[in-house]
Amino acid sequence: MAIVPVNHTRPHLPGTTPTPKRPVRLVARDLDASELLAAHRHAWGQVTYALDGVVRVTVGNSTWIVPPMRAIWIPPRALHEVATLEKAKLRALYVHADIAPFKGEECEVLEVSALLRELIVAFAQVQAGEARESMLATLIVDELARSRTQPIRVALPTDKRLKALCEMLIADPASPLTLDEFAVRVGASARTLARLFERELGMSFSQWRQQMRLAHAAPLIARGLPLSHVASELGYASQSAFSAMFKKTFGQSPSSFFARKES
Incomplete structure (x- = not known):
C-alpha cells in the first residue's frame, strides 16, 4: 500500500485551515487504489467523502468502509487514517469546530443526499473569497446536520x-x-x-x-x-x-x- 505522507498536526495541504471567516474548506484528492493517508489529527472536524470509489476510514478502535452514497463525520482532534480500497475521488470537507454539525466525540456515517453531493461538487469549483463560497458553506453545514446516520461500524x-x-x-x-x-x-x-x-x-x-x-x-x-x-x-x-x-x-x-x- 502506497503511503501518502501527512503531517500529524497540520492540514493535508497548506492554506486549507478553516477559520471563523471561512469555516468550511475543501481538499480534493484523486487517489489510486491502495493508497494510505497516514494517521493524523487536527483541531477541526472533517467530512470524508468519495465522489467515486471506496475508502476505509480508521479512527481509534473502529474502522468504517465508506462507499460513494455515504460519508463519515470525524470529530475535531480525532486521530484518523484513510485508505483507498479502490481508485477514489476523495473530497474532504474541513469544518471549523465552532460550527460542527454533530456534537460529541463519536464518528457518524452519513447518508449523502443528492443535494449534499451537488453542493460538494459546486464548493470544489468556487473561487476563494467569493460570496458564493460563504453561501455554499452555510448550505453544506445545514445539509450535513440534516443527514441521516447509519450504524456501519467495525470495532477493532x-x-x-x-x-x-x-x-x-x-x-x-x-x-x-x-x-x-x-x-x-x-x-x-x-x-x-x-x-x-x-x-x-x-x-x-x-x-x-x-x-x-x-x-x-x-x-x-x-x-x-x-x-x-x-x-x-x-x-x-x-x-x-x-x-x-x-x-x-x-x-x-x-x-x-x-x-x-x-x-
Whole structure:
C-alpha cells in the first residue's frame, strides 16, 4: 500500500485551515487504489467523502468502509487514517469546530443526499473569497446536520493476536476459517480468542464476523453488483441468507438501505 505522507498536526495541504471567516474548506484528492493517508489529527472536524470509489476510514478502535452514497463525520482532534480500497475521488470537507454539525466525540456515517453531493461538487469549483463560497458553506453545514446516520461500524481490538485475526478477515471477508483454525494462525488458543472478543469488542467471534461482512457489503452494492453475487463474495450460503441477516441487523432490506435518497 502506497503511503501518502501527512503531517500529524497540520492540514493535508497548506492554506486549507478553516477559520471563523471561512469555516468550511475543501481538499480534493484523486487517489489510486491502495493508497494510505497516514494517521493524523487536527483541531477541526472533517467530512470524508468519495465522489467515486471506496475508502476505509480508521479512527481509534473502529474502522468504517465508506462507499460513494455515504460519508463519515470525524470529530475535531480525532486521530484518523484513510485508505483507498479502490481508485477514489476523495473530497474532504474541513469544518471549523465552532460550527460542527454533530456534537460529541463519536464518528457518524452519513447518508449523502443528492443535494449534499451537488453542493460538494459546486464548493470544489468556487473561487476563494467569493460570496458564493460563504453561501455554499452555510448550505453544506445545514445539509450535513440534516443527514441521516447509519450504524456501519467495525470495532477493532488492541490485542495483537486478535487484531491479526481481524485484519485477516477484513482482507478476506468470505474466509470460511473457524475460530479454531484462526487460533493456529495467530498463536493463541480458541478459548483465549473467544474471551478476548467478549472482553475487547463486547461480542462473539461470529457476531464480529457478521458485522464486518455487512460493512463490506456497502462497496459491493454501491458498484451495482447483484445481491446474489454480494452474498457469495461475503461467504453467505445464499442471497436470502444474506438479506435476512442484513434486515435483522439494520431493520430494512439491503436495496432499501443503500437506495440513494433524492433531495
